[in-house]
Amino acid sequence: MNGYTGLMVFAEQREGSIHPVSYELLGKGRELADSLGVPLSGVLLGSQIKEEAGELIYYGADKVFWYDHPVFNDFNLLNYKLNLVKLVKEVKPEIFLLGATHWGRSLGSRVAAALGTGLTADCTSLAIDKDGSLVQIRPAFSGNVLAHIKTRTRPQMATVRYKIMQSLRRDVGRKGEIIRKEAELTPSLLTIVHKEKSGEVNVAEADVIVSGGMGLKKAEDFCLLADLAKLLGGVVGSSRPPVDSGWIAREHQVGFSGNTVKPRIYIACGISGSPQHLAGMRESEVIIAINSDPSAPIFRVADYGIVGDLYHVVPKLIDRIKIRRSGS
Amino acid sequence: MRTIVPIKQVPDMSQVKFKADKRIVDRSSANAEINPFDLYALEAAVQIKEKLGGTITAISMGPGRAETALRDALARGADRAVLLEDRTLAGADTLATSYTLASAIKKLGEFDLIICGEKTVDGDTGQVGPELAEHLGIPHVAYVSRLAEVGERLVAVCDMEAELYTVESGLPVLITVTKDANTPRLPTFRDKVNARKARVEIWSAEELSTVADPDRFGVRGSPTRVHKVMIPIEEGRKGKVFRNTVDKATDEIADAIVNLLGGKSNIGDE
Ligand SMILES: Cc1cc2nc3c(=O)[nH]c(=O)nc-3n(C[C@H](O)[C@H](O)[C@H](O)COP(=O)(O)OP(=O)(O)OC[C@H]3O[C@@H](n4cnc5c(N)ncnc54)[C@H](O)[C@@H]3O)c2cc1C
Ligand SMILES: Nc1ncnc2c1ncn2[C@@H]1O[C@H](COP(=O)(O)O)[C@@H](O)[C@H]1O
Numbered sequence: 001m002n003g004y005t006g007l008m009v010f011a012e013q014r015e016g017s018i019h020p021v022s023y024e025l026l027g028k029g030r031e032l033a034d035s036l037g038v039p040l041s042g043v044l045l046g047s048q049i050k051e052e053a054g055e056l057i058y059y060g061a062d063k064v065f066w067y068d069h070p071v072f073n074d075f076n077l078l079n080y081k082l083n084l085v086k087l088v089k090e091v092k093p094e095i096f097l098l099g100a101t102h103w104g105r106s107l108g109s110r111v112a113a114a115l116g117t118g119l120t121a122d123c124t125s126l127a128i129d130k131d132g133s134l135v136q137i138r139p140a141f142s143g144n145v146l147a148h149i150k151t152r153t154r155p156q157m158a159t160v161r162y163k164i165m166q167s168l169r170r171d172v173g174r175k176g177e178i179i180r181k182e183a184e185l186t187p188s189l190l191t192i193v194h195k196e197k198s199g200e201v202n203v204a205e206a207d208v209i210v211s212g213g214m215g216l217k218k219a220e221d222f223c224l225l226a227d228l229a230k231l232l233g234g235v236v237g238s239s240r241p242p243v244d245s246g247w248i249a250r251e252h253q254v255g256f257s258g259n260t261v262k263p264r265i266y267i268a269c270g271i272s273g274s275p276q277h278l279a280g281m282r283e284s285e286v287i288i289a290i291n292s293d294p295s296a297p298i299f300r301v302a303d304y305g306i307v308g309d310l311y312h313v314v315p316k317l318i319d320r321i322k323i324r325r326s327g328s
Numbered sequence: 329m330r331t332i333v334p335i336k337q338v339p340d341m342s343q344v345k346f347k348a349d350k351r352i353v354d355r356s357s358a359n360a361e362i363n364p365f366d367l368y369a370l371e372a373a374v375q376i377k378e379k380l381g382g383t384i385t386a387i388s389m390g391p392g393r394a395e396t397a398l399r400d401a402l403a404r405g406a407d408r409a410v411l412l413e414d415r416t417l418a419g420a421d422t423l424a425t426s427y428t429l430a431s432a433i434k435k436l437g438e439f440d441l442i443i444c445g446e447k448t449v450d451g452d453t454g455q456v457g458p459e460l461a462e463h464l465g466i467p468h469v470a471y472v473s474r475l476a477e478v479g480e481r482l483v484a485v486c487d488m489e490a491e492l493y494t495v496e497s498g499l500p501v502l503i504t505v506t507k508d509a510n511t512p513r514l515p516t517f518r519d520k521v522n523a524r525k526a527r528v529e530i531w532s533a534e535e536l537s538t539v540a541d542p543d544r545f546g547v548r549g550s551p552t553r554v555h556k557v558m559i560p561i562e563e564g565r566k567g568k569v570f571r572n573t574v575d576k577a578t579d580e581i582a583d584a585i586v587n588l589l590g591g592k593s594n595i596g597d598e
Contacts, residue, residue, distance in 0.1 A: 061339030109458035305569035320582035
């Protein structure tokens, strides 16, 4: 369509390191580009991070458009937008993907509006249709349905959820071209005056998560789950209601409006398994569910389920694990 | 402070029926309400007005029945309510919605601050706010969890997932607020009664034609199309579910966990 060709992936970086969702996009982008027979490029805006541009090639890009300027150290929204819009108009990719992080969604919206093109939010799956157009699949209605969306303008833009796509294995033998671009600057109307870490836990990256839901009787009972989590070197997660009740901080929330997680072990204690909760954890490698209601939907996605009272089961499980550990 | 709060009427998600067999979304089964996330935007506007004075204009694009959502906004503290209602506005995606809202805001005249919700529960994109800011050519701060200062300038804390950024901006500016920003108040009975009598202005597409290109409204102005809607069918895992056998269950599961994690986990401090 009017000379638009190829795929472009926005490489999000924070403090000079690439957000893993960008590698996942390159993984998916490689697959889509190969099926279309077109090149895959990455865009990296940053300050003195040329090595990271090389990383994008190791993870699947054929080309990297690389901008080097101190304004890109921070999330300088309007300067990011200005340069991305200019680049898209020049390179004309038919598909342009960003991670559905808060930053990607905020920036992507502005870029799409400036280009006058469509943007599909928070996709969980992407495919190429028979006519060569991009099918963007995303949850809507609070995760209750999956919508298949197509875009009739170019580029076809989408933000894609973190931890859904697979990144390729890093391959230092992969060759590609790094194209340096000069940044055009606009006076910044927004200034970041302070940054701080938002919390101690990072459920999105944890290997083991022990989550609690409304089966818990009070806030303090998360301690029981914390004991099990600590024993396994993991962290505590939560369904949404305990978060809304103020029992535990929001960064622990797993699900549609919380974190998407993919740990090696996910233990759901007193969680019914609503579609919104499952949306955030169904990709976990091993799912263990403890629930007193044998008909709870969580059992349908579990590898191991125990029908029982979590106040009885969790301490027992802790004991058994300790016994095995001390025995070996 | 002249504040504008774009709100959307959405179905009450706890009542919408999703029929997996027929693959349809039955909106008629649910009552309509203000998008829950927009209540935080309204509350933020009301708190600013209480401090600094000024006006709050609630604006919505939607069918005629969205008037009730705007009345609710009036009861919650908005001074003026405008509904953009026209057949030609229907079927809009985020680009057309934000363009239409931007046109109406241009027509309303000068403003200092626009406050949107983080996202809607039906559309679920969080795109309309930032796209609206782009059409108006003003900066925006998304995912604001705390408003530290509003006056000559705006200072807001925004949630960038692993980090919190404090961002400063001049006015006018658009922000989208999260659930952490405040606790919305319930309107009093008197406020509700007064709002029932208040006027909701209805604007047609015609009224926007002096400031906008009608080709960019509604379905025609929407580059994205929903081709299919599916109710996800849970694939499930054929897991092992233990009933009435807690001892056996915990034995087997403890084995599985220890095997999976091997020597990798921290036994050290036990
Ligand atoms: C827009 C939107 C976004 C949402 N986002 C999320 C999200 O991100 N994450 C999320 O989790 N939810 C989310 N929800 C909410 C979701 O729909 C459910 O309400 C929620 O997941 C239910 O949490 P729960 O399973 O802890 O509670 P419940 O559904 O109340 O389940 C509690 C379970 O505990 C069991 N139980 C009770 N006592 C015991 C006991 N002693 N021992 C063992 N089991 C016991 C019960 O049998 C029951 O199955 C969202 C909803 C909407 C509308
Ligand atoms: N039809 C609409 N009318 C007025 N405001 C809207 C409309 N749709 C979205 N918004 C605003 O944009 C925000 C984000 O919506 P969305 O991009 O649909 O998730 C909402 O919280 C509202 O503040």
